[in-house]
Amino acid sequence: MVEKIRTVKDVSCPFCGTLCDDLEIDVDIKTDLVVEVRNGCQIGTKKYFSSNPSDHRYMKPLIKVNGEHKEVSWDEALDKAADILVNAQRPLLYGFSSTECEAQSKGVELAEMLNALLDNTASVCHGPSLLAIQDVGASLATLGEIKNRADTIIFWGSNPVHAHPRHLSRYSDFIRGYFRTDGRNDRNIIVVDPRNTHTAQIADKYIKVNPSEDYELIQAIRAVLRGSELDVKEVSGVPIEDIKELVEELKSCNFGVVFFGMGLTQSLAHHRNVDTAIRLVAELNDYTKFILIPMRGHYNVAGANQVFTWNTGYAYSIDFSRGYPRYNPGEFSSVDLLLRDEVDASLIVASDPGSNFPAASVKNLFKHPLIVIEPHKTPTSVFADVILPAAIAGIECEGTAYRMDGVPLRLRKVKDAPGETLSDKEILEKLIEKVKEKMGE
Ligand code: SF4
Structure with missing residues (x-):
């Protein structure tokens, strides 16, 4: 009998900080679609099904032209994103809690190169x-x-x-x-x-x-x-x-x-x-x-705190503007920076501040050039100037994540990434290369 379904076992759920590691995912071998999730709760299960292609999923890089998002090549999108970041005086790199540790580490590298502000969602939760x-x-x-x-x-x-x-x-x-x-x-x-x-x-x-x-x-x-x-x-x-x-x-x-x-x-x-x-x-x-x-919310916000701390000494709300990391929640936390309108360009990675930051800070976020690395359409991504479509960590690519009690677990890849999507880590690596080119390094 020809097998129609491939089952991946002992999968860690990339949704909340409980990071349940006993999920079983059935994938249709022919279509590479998730067809069944066992042991997941309703929200975890939903995340696996959300990986299937839909109107909400970004499959190709997009840039905004005359108010409309237009499909472009990776090179064009990365070029525009790098331009925005290199030309900004005080860029903010924010999010990182719904992605894996290797991508978070690349985010720190990019922030340091740009002398940027670096923050994760801990600044609005724990x-x-x-x-x-x-x-x-x-x-x-x-x-x-x-x-x-x-x-x-x-x-x-x-x-x-x-x-x-x-x-x-x-x-x-x-x-x-x-x-x-x-x-x-x-x-x-x-x-x-x-x-x-x-x-x-x-x-x-x-x-x-x-x-x-x-x-x-x-x-x-x-x-x-x-x-x-x-x-x-x-x-x-x-x-x-x-x-x-x-x-x-x-x-x-x-x-x-x-x-x-x-x-x-x-x-x-x-x-x-x-x-x-x-x-x-x-x-x-x-x-x-x-x-x-x-009770950590995002599945790898604990990992973001770990990775930022290994690399900079600080867990969140970090400023590289003097060429070395400084830490001061309240001064360098994203909401406060945006409320004071001190940020002139933002890169949002695996996060949706548009749906949970105070309205006045979101208004200022959208006022300036905005780049998102995001698999799905979100209230933030629809206002972005550049959308870099990501594979979903823990579903379409591997990685490491930290559970709420600080235990690191390996995330599995259960299916291939759709369309032209790349992992967050790959996108950040390519962006780093582009930024280096533009900075003449
Ligand atoms: S959403 Fe949280 S509780 Fe539900 S399956 Fe995923 S990790 Fe477990």
Whole structure:
């Protein structure tokens, strides 16, 4: 019998920071289309099907002529992109969290050559976590340890049911572990959030905190843990009796974890929230084992932080304008730079700031020449002057990515890249060559 389907097993899903590595993908041998995805959640599965050719997929390089995108050769598109970057006074290279580490490394090389600004999506998600960890360190563990040992799980300002759908079934809730043989029945799930999210609805305990008052609540928990009597009835909307009960639960568990999301990093006290959460976890280690893990969103934003740090010493918000890397979130982070209109050209790699940056910064982004390296039509790419069509890392080319707990995993290629698309790494290498030519190097 002639085989019609090729199955690729043990595939790592290139969507969210959970980086599930047990997917099985069926590809039609004749058409090279993805026809079946097993073990993926809805969003991961969708990403595999989105790799099939469609109206939204870029297959050839495009440049904008008289307001319309026109197909051109790779050479023409790269030439125009290099022109824009070389002629800019203060170019910004942004994104890099939905691509693999080798491409990220090429991005750093290009930024250094151009004396450019270099940033990744951590500056709008877990940048405050990185700042806090730089200040006070952190007690961490792998997701495997959590699966096998954790009996108390706190989701603080994160909603994995929607944002990391298989996190609960692979590592933190329903899964049976070596010491947690009864799965869900062996775990106490606590959610702290201003909203009664779907994760809160399946938790054992839901603590409703007032919006942007996480810092006060964590400080109150720390005070009660130290034996202080608080002479107020509630803190951040949570009754003192509930805080005392929570402290007893945390002290008496075997292995606790705080998974925290953007509800903590992007509420009012930003990195101070994370700073104090880290200190709470350290203090809980006087009683039991406790760790914390940021719920990273993009599948390789943790890798972007690693690769930028290996190469420059800093994880995000980097400025090369003086010929050496400088780091200052708030000054060199993309949103702030764009709000102050300090950027005169941008290269966006595997990211879509047009759909999540504040409107005033997006307006300034679109005002100046814009290049995107992107597989699909996005709210950012439609405004680009040059579109360099990319193969999707983890589907159409290999690479390395870092899971949210810092474990690197290999991404597999399951099918060929369509049309004239090239991997992000190849595109950046070719762009580097063009830029070198133009700079006379
Ligand atoms: S949970 Fe995340 S990594 Fe796992 S299949 Fe879903 S989107 Fe992919």
